[in-house]
Amino acid sequence: MSHAKRAAEFLLDEDRTDWHDQSLWHVRSKRDGSIAGIPEWEALRQLGSDIKDNVLGNLDAYLEQFEEKARANGVIVHWARDAAEHNAIVHGVLEKHGVDRIVKSKSMLTEECHLNEYLAGRGVKVVDTDLGERIIQLKKEPPSHIVMPAIHLKKEEIGALFHEQLGTDEGASDPQYLTEAARQHLREKFLAAKAAITGVNFAIADTGGIVVCTNEGNADMGVHLAPVQIHCMGIEKIIPRAEHLGVFTRLLGRSATGQPITIYTSHHHRPKPGGEMHVVIVDNGRTRQLGREDFRNSLKCIRCGACMNTCPIYRRSGGHSYDHTIPGPIGSILSPGIDLKKHGDLAFASTLCGSCSDVCPVKIDIHDQLYKWRQVVSEEGHLTNAKRLPLLGAGKALRHNGLYNFMGKAARVALKLAPRMAVYNRFNAWGKSRELPESPEESFKDWHARQQKDNA
Numbered sequence: 472m473s474h475a476k477r478a479a480e481f482l483l484d485e486d487r488t489d490w491h492d493q494s495l496w497h498v499r500s501k502r503d504g505s506i507a508g509i510p511e512w513e514a515l516r517q518l519g520s521d522i523k524d525n526v527l528g529n530l531d532a533y534l535e536q537f538e539e540k541a542r543a544n545g546v547i548v549h550w551a552r553d554a555a556e557h558n559a560i561v562h563g564v565l566e567k568h569g570v571d572r573i574v575k576s577k578s579m580l581t582e583e584c585h586l587n588e589y590l591a592g593r594g595v596k597v598v599d600t601d602l603g604e605r606i607i608q609l610k611k612e613p614p615s616h617i618v619m620p621a622i623h624l625k626k627e628e629i630g631a632l633f634h635e636q637l638g639t640d641e642g643a644s645d646p647q648y649l650t651e652a653a654r655q656h657l658r659e660k661f662l663a664a665k666a667a668i669t670g671v672n673f674a675i676a677d678t679g680g681i682v683v684c685t686n687e688g689n690a691d692m693g694v695h696l697a698p699v700q701i702h703c704m705g706i707e708k709i710i711p712r713a714e715h716l717g718v719f720t721r722l723l724g725r726s727a728t729g730q731p732i733t734i735y736t737s738h739h740h741r742p743k744p745g746g747e748m749h750v751v752i753v754d755n756g757r758t759r760q761l762g763r764e765d766f767r768n769s770l771k772c773i774r775c776g777a778c779m780n781t782c783p784i785y786r787r788s789g790g791h792s793y794d795h796t797i798p799g800p801i802g803s804i805l806s807p808g809i810d811l812k813k814h815g816d817l818a819f820a821s822t823l824c825g826s827c828s829d830v831c832p833v834k835i836d837i838h839d840q841l842y843k844w845r846q847v848v849s850e851e852g853h854l855t856n857a858k859r860l861p862l863l864g865a866g867k868a869l870r871h872n873g874l875y876n877f878m879g880k881a882a883r884v885a886l887k888l889a890p891r892m893a894v895y896n897r898f899n900a901w902g903k904s905r906e907l908p909e910s911p912e913e914s915f916k917d918w919h920a921r922q923q924k925d926n927a
Contacts, residue, residue: 474820475900478788491623492786498619499780501729502830509725519718520834523771526709527761533676533709534752540679541750544741551753554584560751561586561668561701562593568699568747570595570665574657576683576690577601578670579617579774580703580753583796586668598660600689602653609636615790617797618727618776623789657689667693671704672773673719674750677712680740681750684723684733691737698746702739706757707770719773722832726775760808765843769804771833778827778837784820793817800827804840807848815853818844857900879914886910 482488506512526533538548551557557580565573573590575581575597587597587608599608603620607613610632614620621629630644639652669690673682681702683690694700710716724730742748761767779785779799790798795806795814800821806814818841821827827837848854854862868875886894887910895902913921 472794473816474788474792474794475816477792477794478784478820481789481792482787487623487625488787488789490625491789494622495780495786498728499777499830502726502777502780503729505725505729505731509721515718515722516832516834519722519773519832520771522710522715522718523833525711526707527767527770530706530709530761533711534706536676537674537679537709538752540677542679544679545748546679546741547747547749549749549751551751551755553755554753557584557703557751557753557755558586558589561703562590562595564699564701564747564749565590565595565666568665570699572596572598572660572664573666573668574598574600574660574664574689574693574697575604575668576670576685576693577604577620578668578703579614579796580670580705580755581668582614583755584703584753586703598657598664600657600660600687600693601685602650602687602689605653605657606632609633613791613796615798616776616779617774617799623791661692661696664693664697666699666701667697668701668703669694671702671708671750672723673710673716674704674708675711675713675716676709678740680713680738682716683737683739684720684735685737686728686730686734688735691735694737694739695743698743699749700739700742700746701749701751703751703753705753705755707772723773723775726773726777726830726832756809760805763808766804766808766840768835769801769808769837769840771835772801772805773833775832777830777832781826781830783822783824783826788820793820800837800841801835804837804844807844811848811851812853815844815848815851816855818842818848819858876914876916879916883910883912883914 509515541548549560551560571594573595577599581587590597599605601620604614606621606624606629615623626644626646626649629649630639630642633639633649633652634641634643637652637656639649643649669683671681672684674680675682681704683702685691710719720732720736724732739748757770760770776799778801779790782800785799793799793802793806795802797805803817803820806817821838821841823838823842825838828835828839831837849859849862868878886907894907
C-alpha cells in the first residue's frame, strides 16, 4: 500500500487528524520559543553540521579510535554488518549469560533491526521501558514518531489500554494516574531483568564512552540494576571529542521538544564492578548511504524529530503512513536508500516547502534530497503510470513554447466548459482534496505581452 493510501485511511478520522496536527505544531512552536533566547542558535547549527561533516569524512578513523578507547576501558565491542548480525550478536550475549528477560530503553536502531521480534522468537521477553514505547508495545504497534512514539494516541485510548493490560480503573484517563500505574508496572520489570539494552545518542571517539539522552531515567534504571548492559549504535553516532558534546546536547533537546536539555544525559564509559558492558556498532546500509554523494548528509541526523513536527504532510498523515522505522521527511530520505521500489513513493510525500531543512539542527538539506530522490525514482523506472504519463506530457509541453501556449489556452477553455465531474472524479486523485482556482481570462504571458505593448 502506498503512502497516499495509508494517509487517506488516517485522514478518515478528521478529529484525530486535526488533533495530531495541532499537537505536533505545538511542539514545533515550543522549539521556536526555546531557540528565541539563543542568539547564537544559527552558529550552533552550523557548528553541529561542520562537526558532522568532519565525522562523515573520517568515519573509519573515528570508529577505530572509539573501539580502541572502549576496549581499553573494559568494554566489549562488537561489529555488525546488518540487522541479522546485530540481532545474533545481542542474542549471543544474552544466551551466554542465561538471560530470558530484558528491559530496553528507546532505540530506533533496535526497531530498525526488529530486535524485539527476533528475541521473542528465541524465548527472550523484552520490555520497552520508555512510557511511549511501552504503550505501543502493549498495543502491538510500531512507533509513529522517533521522539514521541505514541503521539497518535489520545489519553482516553491509553486509559482503555491500561485498563485492559494493567488493570487500571475503567474509564480513567488522567495522565498522572496512568503514568503512576506505568511506573509501578515497570518497577518490577526493572528489578527482575538480568540485562538492559539502550540506544546510543552519541559515541565519543577520544574517550570510548557513549551518551544516552532520556527524559524519564528509564535507561539509567535498567543499566544500573542489570549486571549486563548492551548499547546498540549506528556507525554515524560518533562525535570526535567530548568537548563537542555540548554543541549537540544544546541542539537536541530544543529541537526535539523545546527543552533546554534532556532531563538525563548519561555517560557510560566502563562496566560496573562484576558486570559487563557491550557496545554493538551497526552498519545496516549506512556505508551505502555514505557513498551516495547526494544523500550522505542524511547521516548527520541526531534523531530529534524536528522535521516531523513541522512537516505539513507528516502532521496530517501520521507516522504509520510511512511504513518504515523512521517516518517523516528524514525517513523519506533514508527509506528509499534501503528499498527504492518499496519506499520510492515517500519522496513524493512532501510539499518541498523547505520547513524541514529550516528546523534541522544540523542543517541537513532535507527538501533538496527529497527532490533528488524523485529524480532517481523516475530514472530507475519506479514511477506509477498515474505520475509518469502526465509528467511525460508536461515535459513535452514545457519544452515547446507554441505547444505550451496552446495547451494553456485549451485548458482555460476546457475548465470553463467541462462539467465538474470531468475534473473531480475517482480517477483523479489530485481533485479528491483540492479545488482548482477560477480559470483566468488570459495567461500571465498574454497579460505581460499586452502590458508591454500598451506601455510602448
